[in-house]
Amino acid sequence: MNGEKFVTLKVNGKEVTVKEGTLILDAAREAGYEIPTFCYQENLSGVGSCRICFVEIEGQKKLQPSCITPVMADMNVRTDSAQVIAARGAMLEFVLTNHALDCPVCDKGGECELQNMVWKFGPRKGRFTEKKIRFHEKDYILSPVIVKNSNRCVHCMRCVRVCSEVVGKAVLGVIGREAHQEMTSFVRSYLDCDHDGMCIEVCPVGCFMRLPYRYKARHWDLKSAKTVCPYCATGCRMTIQERDGVVVRSIARLGSGFNGRMMCARGRFGYDFLNSKERLKTPLLKVGGVFKEVSWDKALGVIREKFTRADPKKVFGVASARLTNEELYLFQKLVRSVFNSPNLDSTSRWNENASAAFISAAGIPGRGTGIYGAMEADCVFIAGAQISDENPVTDYIVRYTTAAKRNSVIIASSRAMKLDSSSRMSIRHLPGRLGSLLNATALSLYMDYPERLEGTPGIDGIKGKTVEGLGQVSGVEVSDIKSLAGVLRGSASVSILAGVDFLRFREGILGLRLLGAILKTLGKQLEILPLLDRSNQRGAWDMGVHPLFGPGYGEVKEKGLGVDGMLERANEGASDAFYIIGEDILSMYPDRAFAARALSRAGFLVYQDMFMTETAQISDLVLPGASFAEKAGTFTNQEGRVQAAEPLLSPKGEAKTDLEIISAIGSSIAPGFTGADPQRVFEEIRGGLKTYEGIFPGLNDSNGVMVKGSGNTLKEFEEVKEAVSDLGKNTSYPYYLITGNHLFHSGRLSRRSEILRGLLMEPVIEISSILADELGVEDGSRVMVNGRESGAVFSVRVKKGTPKEVVFIPENFEKAPANRFFKRGETVARVNITVHSSF
Amino acid sequence: MLSEKVRGEIRGVLRNYKNLRSACMAALQIIQREAGHITEADMSDVASLLGVNPVQVEEVGAFYTMYNVRKPVGRHHIQVCTNLSCSLLGAGHIVNFIERLLKIKTGGTTQDKRFTLSTVECLGSCATAPMMQVDEDYYENLTEERINEILDGLK
Numbered sequence: 001m002n003g004e005k006f007v008t009l010k011v012n013g014k015e016v017t018v019k020e021g022t023l024i025l026d027a028a029r030e031a032g033y034e035i036p037t038f039c040y041q042e043n044l045s046g047v048g049s050c051r052i053c054f055v056e057i058e059g060q061k062k063l064q065p066s067c068i069t070p071v072m073a074d075m076n077v078r079t080d081s082a083q084v085i086a087a088r089g090a091m092l093e094f095v096l097t098n099h100a101l102d103c104p105v106c107d108k109g110g111e112c113e114l115q116n117m118v119w120k121f122g123p124r125k126g127r128f129t130e131k132k133i134r135f136h137e138k139d140y141i142l143s144p145v146i147v148k149n150s151n152r153c154v155h156c157m158r159c160v161r162v163c164s165e166v167v168g169k170a171v172l173g174v175i176g177r178e179a180h181q182e183m184t185s186f187v188r189s190y191l192d193c194d195h196d197g198m199c200i201e202v203c204p205v206g207c208f209m210r211l212p213y214r215y216k217a218r219h220w221d222l223k224s225a226k227t228v229c230p231y232c233a234t235g236c237r238m239t240i241q242e243r244d245g246v247v248v249r250s251i252a253r254l255g256s257g258f259n260g261r262m263m264c265a266r267g268r269f270g271y272d273f274l275n276s277k278e279r280l281k282t283p284l285l286k287v288g289g290v291f292k293e294v295s296w297d298k299a300l301g302v303i304r305e306k307f308t309r310a311d312p313k314k315v316f317g318v319a320s321a322r323l324t325n326e327e328l329y330l331f332q333k334l335v336r337s338v339f340n341s342p343n344l345d346s347t348s349r350w351n352e353n354a355s356a357a358f359i360s361a362a363g364i365p366g367r368g369t370g371i372y373g374a375m376e377a378d379c380v381f382i383a384g385a386q387i388s389d390e391n392p393v394t395d396y397i398v399r400y401t402t403a404a405k406r407n408s409v410i411i412a413s414s415r416a417m418k419l420d421s422s423s424r425m426s427i428r429h430l431p432g433r434l435g436s437l438l439n440a441t442a443l444s445l446y447m448d449y450p451e452r453l454e455g456t457p458g459i460d461g462i463k464g465k466t467v468e469g470l471g472q473v474s475g476v477e478v479s480d481i482k483s484l485a486g487v488l489r490g491s492a493s494v495s496i497l498a499g500v501d502f503l504r505f506r507e508g509i510l511g512l513r514l515l516g517a518i519l520k521t522l523g524k525q526l527e528i529l530p531l532l533d534r535s536n537q538r539g540a541w542d543m544g545v546h547p548l549f550g551p552g553y554g555e556v557k558e559k560g561l562g563v564d565g566m567l568e569r570a571n572e573g574a575s576d577a578f579y580i581i582g583e584d585i586l587s588m589y590p591d592r593a594f595a596a597r598a599l600s601r602a603g604f605l606v607y608q609d610m611f612m613t614e615t616a617q618i619s620d621l622v623l624p625g626a627s628f629a630e631k632a633g634t635f636t637n638q639e640g641r642v643q644a645a646e647p648l649l650s651p652k653g654e655a656k657t658d659l660e661i662i663s664a665i666g667s668s669i670a671p672g673f674t675g676a677d678p679q680r681v682f683e684e685i686r687g688g689l690k691t692y693e694g695i696f697p698g699l700n701d702s703n704g705v706m707v708k709g710s711g712n713t714l715k716e717f718e719e720v721k722e723a724v725s726d727l728g729k730n731t732s733y734p735y736y737l738i739t740g741n742h743l744f745h746s747g748r749l750s751r752r753s754e755i756l757r758g759l760l761m762e763p764v765i766e767i768s769s770i771l772a773d774e775l776g777v778e779d780g781s782r783v784m785v786n787g788r789e790s791g792a793v794f795s796v797r798v799k800k801g802t803p804k805e806v807v808f809i810p811e812n813f814e815k816a817p818a819n820r821f822f823k824r825g826e827t828v829a830r831v832n833i834t835v836h837s838s839f
Numbered sequence: 840m841l842s843e844k845v846r847g848e849i850r851g852v853l854r855n856y857k858n859l860r861s862a863c864m865a866a867l868q869i870i871q872r873e874a875g876h877i878t879e880a881d882m883s884d885v886a887s888l889l890g891v892n893p894v895q896v897e898e899v900g901a902f903y904t905m906y907n908v909r910k911p912v913g914r915h916h917i918q919v920c921t922n923l924s925c926s927l928l929g930a931g932h933i934v935n936f937i938e939r940l941l942k943i944k945t946g947g948t949t950q951d952k953r954f955t956l957s958t959v960e961c962l963g964s965c966a967t968a969p970m971m972q973v974d975e976d977y978y979e980n981l982t983e984e985r986i987n988e989i990l991d992g993l994k
């Protein structure tokens with residue numbers, strides 16, 4: 001950035017030039033010298049408590065901790081003098097005075113920072129003979145995923161800091177003082193927290209440990225593979241590890257991905273579905289209403305017969321945004337050039353016109369937008385995103401990177417969220433009324449600069465309106481709108497984080513486009529970062545798995561139908577053959593009853609997935625696909641970061657990777673169709689798509705590679721008919737029901753993880769504290785929720801800061817599917833809630 | 840559960856703090872003055888009054904030795920300084936004397952729950968050593984007679 005000063009200093013005689021304010025530790029690392037650290041942790045506030053990182057600075061008598069001492073010009077630093085080496089040993093001797101030293105029974109053994117350090121820097125012998133402090137006899141369990149042993153603690157406080165500074169929960173504390181301090185929960189009680197295990201990942205020793213991994217292995221027993229988390233489009237880099245064919249953990253390592261050690265509960269603990277006994281292992285053909293195991297040859301034969309005989313216009317394809325880029329690319333090729341059908345999509349939850357307009361408004365066809373760069377803006381405006389639940393690690397990054405600035409984050413949403421406490425302002429708008437808020441903000445800016453903003457595309461649409469009027473529609477105070485506009489006006493750079501609520505509510509997209517255009521006209525440096533929920537949603541769009549555009553956002557010969565249209569046609573009996581990969585339409589389409597009816601009339605239904613999902617059960621042919629852990633390929637996260645993944649296991653039983661299956665179907669109908677070699681397919685992508693031109697993401701690329709601009713804009717899809725949610729007074733159904741992903745779940749896939757299920761058993765409904773008080777319920781109480789056509793019992797979770805009328809049911813619970821409450825075309829469902837008594 | 844009186848007093852001091860978390864010490868002090876010690880439930884209650892997590896209240900309570908967290912004490916809490924100056928001037932003897940007088944060991948509470956005896960570090964009153972603090976008052980230049988007198992006066 002401009003105006004930054006640099007200083008030059010010497011480390012072990014070698015000159016380095018670094019930014020002013022750099023820590024000696026980082027300067028030394030840049031010069032190529034490793035300094036051991038305990039309490040230091042990237043991204044956390046410095047405490048300088050362990051003193052392992054001592055260095056000698058010429059002219060200063062005392063050694064200085066390099067992790068909290070900034071460089072100064074002409075410093076002469078030594079990291080390896082005799083004094084430094086002696087001090088390291090001495091500090092380690094101190095650390096060991098109270099350390100349990102029970103390495104043989106400690107899960108951390110073999111990958112323990114203390115073990116490694118003592119091995120490297122001594123002391124070989126301790127001189128202290130005092131009795132060690134013991135906090136407890138047995139390890140204690142802190143959560144379904146965390147087990148704790150405080151007797152091994154080195155008091156680095158990384159756990160406490162990460163929990164509050166990164167995760168934003170602050171449920172761990174420092175209890176007691178000096179050598180007697182214990183980092184633990186309130187009175188060591190069971191934690192009701194985000195269960196992300198960040199405390200485990202940062203603990204250098206065996207204090208915070210994974211309960212599911214307890215006594216399972218030493219790290220050298222494990223086989224590892226680098227991959228990408230399958231649960232949201234934050235796209236965290238992770239390494240999954242198996243022993244004897246069983247996946248036992250997934251870890252995020254410093255230096256191996258843009259997310260460093262960060263992962264959420266889903267990424268860190270949701271791996272065990274891979275081992276599930278319920279994984280599909282053979283193709284299953286429904287004969288007389290029951291599934292029969294069949295060979296691949298038979299299955300492919302049936303597909304060839306059904307799909308070649310079908311009328312191409314009546315052939316539909318849906319591939320989940322969890323597949324790899326290669327699979328998605330090949331899928332669209334199959335549907336378009338082998339089935340000759342224009343009808344394909346990557347999700348059943350969103351309307352294709354809305355997604356095309358959103359893609360265009362968010363500038364997705366342009367180059368990628370890195371999150372760290374976006375966080376440097378003067379103002380970070382988060383809109384239409386349930387970020388704390390749907391993109392947890394994105395939430396962490398926003399929290400810790402903006403903490404020093406304090407004042408940059410503004411949130412607009414209809415539900416309270418964890419990130420509110422890290423924002424300067426959190427605006428609550430009515431569900432489905434984000435558009436009015438954005439328009440009101442745009443209007444307020446227009447009133448400040450009428451001349452400059454004249455002619456901005458879309459401006460005419462709001463001219464006759466008033467800020468007051470729009471504010472009222474959106475349920476937001478005019479003063480809040482004015483302050484939001486004021487902050488935007490005063491910021492030289494603005495980043496907008498736009499989430500999938502734009503698609504869920506099918507509105508606000510025009511407002512987003514208008515606000516973006518205004519900010520650009522006003523000369524702001526603008527970045528828009530989409531926040532997406534399915535892991536490879538951006539990849540799916542990039543690959544052209546969309547009825548309105550092709551790979552690289554190019555034009556298609558013929559525009560096709562999205563899932564909405566497909567189901568409509570199927571319902572009318574105008575569907576011959578339907579090929580679905582991994583998208584459990586029945587549980588995700590926002591009108592369950594309609595989806596069930598339509599799919600039952602869908603002609604020949606082929607469903608390919610890892611599990612017998614609800615949609616699989618009503619299909620004619622089920623093909624066993626593979627998980628991310630069994631695939632090589634690439635994924636593109638919400639930023640446009642392309643990351644490579646390698647397989648850890650081979651597909652279960654006779655299952656095949658989705659790439660192999662797509663390729664086999666293609667070749668059985670059109671001999672010579674692209675083979676199932678991911679590398680070759682990626683080459684084809686690289687050759688055909690401007691966005692991926694020259695992109696070579698390697699497994700060891702810790703930052704992946706950002707996509708480039710495609711040259712297309714999708715401007716032709718800008719105009720979209722937005723939904724208007726019905727928020728009229730209704731005394732029988734007074735509450736607005738909204739849905740989205742739960743913090744512990746992503747769609748239905750994560751529901752196959754025993755560990756994640758263990759974090760939360762029953763379906764929950766989140767209600768405001770005001771409503772809870774009114775109903776006289778609290779966390780864990782049961783309530784009956786009734787919609788016009790269906791009802792179910794939920795366990796209550798109380799959220800402070802959510803407006804009274806707004807209630808939230810996650811889309812993930814099969815026992816009480818959220819989509820049962822929705823009717824086609826309705827983006828906000830109406831419900832009533834009564835206290836449930838079990839008698 | 841905090842009594843309405845304590846709750847009211849805490850609410851009263853909250854006003855003095857811009858960041859409510861800073862009111863933690865004052866709140867704990869109010870509770871201790873009233874009840875002699877602080878329970879887990881008290882800490883949870885303080886946390887909700889302050890809008891923080893209970894563990895952050897426990898941190899404060901556990902850091903300062905003057906809070907009797909989860910340690911019930913008698914009606915009167917005798918804290919004898921045994922740091923350097925006081926020790927040089929006979930704090931050890933004072934402690935022994937009180938132990939014999941009340942028939943308890945340091946850390947213990949009399950059967951009638953009237954007194955609890957503790958030893959503490961320097962209370963900053965070295966010039967008048969040996970000394971002790973009972974409840975919120977200092978008693979200085981201690982002798983056996985003075986102690987008899989003082990304790991007799993505390994019911």
Ligand code: SF4
Nearest residue numbers: 163193195196197199
């Ligand atoms: S799992 Fe996360 S929220 Fe829970 S204690 Fe650990 S760091 Fe904090």
Ligand code: SF4
Nearest residue numbers: 153154156157203207
């Ligand atoms: S528990 Fe682990 S992370 Fe926390 S202070 Fe102790 S050693 Fe450090």
Ligand code: SF4
Nearest residue numbers: 229231232236267393
């Ligand atoms: S679910 Fe999203 S935020 Fe969580 S670990 Fe996976 S990619 Fe990261």
Ligand code: FES
Nearest residue numbers: 048050051053067
């Ligand atoms: S790492 Fe520098 S003081 Fe702990």
Ligand code: FES
Nearest residue numbers: 920922925961964
């Ligand atoms: S040593 Fe007792 S008051 Fe200072």
